[in-house]
Amino acid sequence: MSMSKQPLLEIRNLHVSVDGTPILRGIDLLIHRGEVHAIMGPNGSGKSTLCYVLAGREGYTVTKGQVLYEGRNLLEMSPEERAHAGLFLAFQYPVEIPGVGNMYFLRTALNAIRKHRGLEPIDAMDFLQLVREKAKLVGIDERLLKRSVNEGFSGGEKKRNEVLQMAILEPTLAILDETDSGLDIDALRIVADGVNALRNEQHAVLAITHYQRLLEYLVPDYVHVLVGGQIVRSGGPELAAELERRGYADLEPQATATLQ
Amino acid sequence: MSTRASAATARALSRDSGFVPPLHGFASYESAAAQFAASGPAWLRQLRAAGLETFRQLGFPTTRIEDWKYSDTTPIVRELFQPPLPSPETQVDLGLWKPWLYSECARLVFIQGRLVASEVAALAQPDQVTLLSLQDALAKEESYVRRVLGACAPLNERSFTALNLALLHDGAWVRVVPGTRLTTPIQLLFVGGSVERPSILCPRNLIVLGDVAEATVIECWIGQSGASFFTNEVTEVVLGEEAHLTHLRIVEERGAMLHLGLTTVQQSRGSTYRSQVVTFPGQWTRVEVLTRLEAQGATAFLDGLFVANDNSFVDHHTAVDHVHGGTTSRQLYKGVLDGAAHGVFNGKVFVRPGALKSDAQQMNKNLLLSDNAEIDTKPQLEIFADDVKCSHGATIGRLDDNALFYLRARGVPADEARRLLIYGFANEIVERVPLEIAERSLRAILQRRLAGAPQED
Ligand SMILES: Nc1ncnc2c1ncn2[C@@H]1O[C@H](COP(=O)(O)OP(=O)(O)OP(=O)(O)O)[C@@H](O)[C@H]1O
Numbered sequence: 001m002s003m004s005k006q007p008l009l010e011i012r013n014l015h016v017s018v019d020g021t022p023i024l025r026g027i028d029l030l031i032h033r034g035e036v037h038a039i040m041g042p043n044g045s046g047k048s049t050l051c052y053v054l055a056g057r058e059g060y061t062v063t064k065g066q067v068l069y070e071g072r073n074l075l076e077m078s079p080e081e082r083a084h085a086g087l088f089l090a091f092q093y094p095v096e097i098p099g100v101g102n103m104y105f106l107r108t109a110l111n112a113i114r115k116h117r118g119l120e121p122i123d124a125m126d127f128l129q130l131v132r133e134k135a136k137l138v139g140i141d142e143r144l145l146k147r148s149v150n151e152g153f154s155g156g157e158k159k160r161n162e163v164l165q166m167a168i169l170e171p172t173l174a175i176l177d178e179t180d181s182g183l184d185i186d187a188l189r190i191v192a193d194g195v196n197a198l199r200n201e202q203h204a205v206l207a208i209t210h211y212q213r214l215l216e217y218l219v220p221d222y223v224h225v226l227v228g229g230q231i232v233r234s235g236g237p238e239l240a241a242e243l244e245r246r247g248y249a250d251l252e253p254q255a256t257a258t259l260q
Numbered sequence: 261m262s263t264r265a266s267a268a269t270a271r272a273l274s275r276d277s278g279f280v281p282p283l284h285g286f287a288s289y290e291s292a293a294a295q296f297a298a299s300g301p302a303w304l305r306q307l308r309a310a311g312l313e314t315f316r317q318l319g320f321p322t323t324r325i326e327d328w329k330y331s332d333t334t335p336i337v338r339e340l341f342q343p344p345l346p347s348p349e350t351q352v353d354l355g356l357w358k359p360w361l362y363s364e365c366a367r368l369v370f371i372q373g374r375l376v377a378s379e380v381a382a383l384a385q386p387d388q389v390t391l392l393s394l395q396d397a398l399a400k401e402e403s404y405v406r407r408v409l410g411a412c413a414p415l416n417e418r419s420f421t422a423l424n425l426a427l428l429h430d431g432a433w434v435r436v437v438p439g440t441r442l443t444t445p446i447q448l449l450f451v452g453g454s455v456e457r458p459s460i461l462c463p464r465n466l467i468v469l470g471d472v473a474e475a476t477v478i479e480c481w482i483g484q485s486g487a488s489f490f491t492n493e494v495t496e497v498v499l500g501e502e503a504h505l506t507h508l509r510i511v512e513e514r515g516a517m518l519h520l521g522l523t524t525v526q527q528s529r530g531s532t533y534r535s536q537v538v539t540f541p542g543q544w545t546r547v548e549v550l551t552r553l554e555a556q557g558a559t560a561f562l563d564g565l566f567v568a569n570d571n572s573f574v575d576h577h578t579a580v581d582h583v584h585g586g587t588t589s590r591q592l593y594k595g596v597l598d599g600a601a602h603g604v605f606n607g608k609v610f611v612r613p614g615a616l617k618s619d620a621q622q623m624n625k626n627l628l629l630s631d632n633a634e635i636d637t638k639p640q641l642e643i644f645a646d647d648v649k650c651s652h653g654a655t656i657g658r659l660d661d662n663a664l665f666y667l668r669a670r671g672v673p674a675d676e677a678r679r680l681l682i683y684g685f686a687n688e689i690v691e692r693v694p695l696e697i698a699e700r701s702l703r704a705i706l707q708r709r710l711a712g713a714p715q716e717d
Pocket residue numbers: 018019021023041042043044045046047048049050059092
């Protein structure tokens with residue numbers, strides 16, 4: 001990547017607390033268009049926290065640092081503004097919304113984003129065709145789409161539904177929080193295909209995962225290791241293989257002492 | 261007249277009975293009653309007189325009466341309501357109410373209590389059903405009317421029912437002959453209020469389904485823009501053996517509109533009563549549904565949805581009486597309260613001694629959208645029999661923050677996301693509405709009401 005190009009996402013020394021407890025303790029991360037980044041790390045290390053802060057969820061206090069998205073201060077934007085600007089978070093735990101039909105939800109989301117892009121609401125027939133095509137791609141049963149959002153979906157179906165939304169909304173920056181967890185082998189490939197479909201000069205992906213298996217399909221450009229709220233190592237895809245062998249045991253967060 | 265009224269007033273007060281007389285005395289109600297007192301057959305005149313007498317004895321209930329604990333009748337007590345002015349017999353333009361004229365329905369339209377349109381041409385089986393105003397029914401099949409009127413809604417200590425009887429003039433009469441599965445839905449549209457003065461309307465509707473008859477009846481209660489009125493309606497329903505009635509009632513009012521509705525149902529063996537009550541209250545609304553499951557296999561489904569904002573008061577009372585064993589009831593009432601609205605749900609299930617294998621479920625779920633909104637919910641089971649299956653419950657919640665964030669993270673603006681979630685909450689009831697056009701109409705009202713559109717149109 002040329003240094004002169006503006007990063008899509010730039011996280012600088014980000015510190016985040018929840019209810020007064022520091023969770024993220026100085027994250028630095030640069031993501032350019034066209035790149036696929038993976039973050040790995042033990043349970044509770046702050047991976048989801050990072051995702052939520054990027055997506056704009058309430059309840060997180062940024063105590064230090066900043067986040068720029070296309071050069072704009074991301075942290076000042078509302079969650080919907082971030083979505084309009086092309087940021088997408090595939091949730092680790094997708095939410096059930098009783099009474100709201102999946103199709104209606106998808107269409108409302110797509111039209112909200114289209115509106116922001118200066119496009120007319122999508123025609124009903126075009127929408128149906130688009131959903132059909134993408135549903136087939138991600139292997140989601142069309143009957144699921146007639147139900148309420150995620151209501152009564154199996155764990156894997158919820159994850160596929162996230163990938164379906166990603167495929168329909170075509171985000172500039174897709175953040176996948178353990179989208180591969182709880183998926184069967186076929187679905188894993190589908191997630192990877194979904195990500196690879198976004199893999200071009202316009203888009204970027206940040207994938208959180210515990211498993212090297214996904215990364216075999218995905219082949220990230222960068223792998224980062226998050227431990228104790230800090231990125232303790234970054235490297236290429238070979239780092240994932242190393243972690244698989246050795247675990248996180250000898251990767252300690254740096255400079256814990258300086259925090260006191 | 262007036263001396264008797266004041267004597268009654270004194271009686272009501274001195275007994276410290278939990279009832280109060282109207283603030284302006286009984287005179288205006290008496291003169292309203294006098295308007296109709298001389299009309300109709302003798303038995304009806306006697307009923308009216310009995311109604312007036314009971315009302316004069318009682319006055320209006322106050323919050324000291326258990327059943328009215330959360331329902332302050334002050335807005336009714338203090339207003340000087342008068343009977344509607346006789347309207348000129350000119351042709352009424354129904355175009356004003358176009359969104360309320362459900363296509364494919366046969367229909368009666370009442371404005372200010374007076375029948376203005378009878379559109380029965382849509383009826384596919386005109387010989388199997390009588391769809392008339394009560395006045396016309398009295399002329400045509402008095403004996404039927406006499407058997408039903410008041411049988412199902414006895415006076416007891418019910419002062420509003422007594423008042424309805426005292427001022428009884430007109431209403432709708434629906435009778436389906438045994439064995440008829442009515443394919444045409446019936447709509448009863450009531451438009452209340454004139455802007456000249458606060459009026460009282462006391463329609464009485466009677467719905468009678470013979471054995472193995474089936475029908476869908478949709479009542480819509482709306483008001484003239486800017487009008488102030490009090491509707492005190494009573495609907496009596498009699499279901500024959502294996503009869504099935506789907507009964508949707510929509511109240512959409514605003515501003516200074518007060519509404520009290522009572523539906524009483526008698527259910528024979530194997531009959532089904534499906535009730536859906538949807539209220540968008542004006543200032544004050546209370547709707548009661550009471551059903552008696554009198555024989556084996558009688559089943560009642562009572563759905564309710566209320567959506568209130570501003571300073572509205574809305575109260576839903578139900579009572580399901582499992583008189584006989586082997587009967588089933590299901591109740592689901594959902595409330596959405598915003599602004600400084602006050603909601604009440606009181607549902608009673610009685611299982612009488614010996615009503616074995618009764619099966620009753622009751623649930624009330626509420627969504628509070630503001631800190632000033634309030635709900636009093638009281639599901640009640642009174643079981644006097646063994647070997648029954650009964651459950652009840654109530655929930656009060658706020659919008660789910662996780663769901664709200666999920667929607668916003670997909671680009672749905674915050675206010676629209678809120679609306680979508682409320683819509684989703686209400687949907688469980690709305691999607692069960694029997695007729696597509698009514699369902700669409702409800703969705704449109706929901707959209708309008710949730711969008712925070714001004715109360716006056
Ligand atoms: N609302 C909260 N209140 C208190 N602690 C919280 C809250 N949210 C997260 N935490 C804590 O922050 C830490 C990081 O949580 P986070 O969910 O980001 O971990 P993670 O890396 O995504 O873990 P996993 O791999 O299990 O998904 C955990 O110790 C968690 O308990």
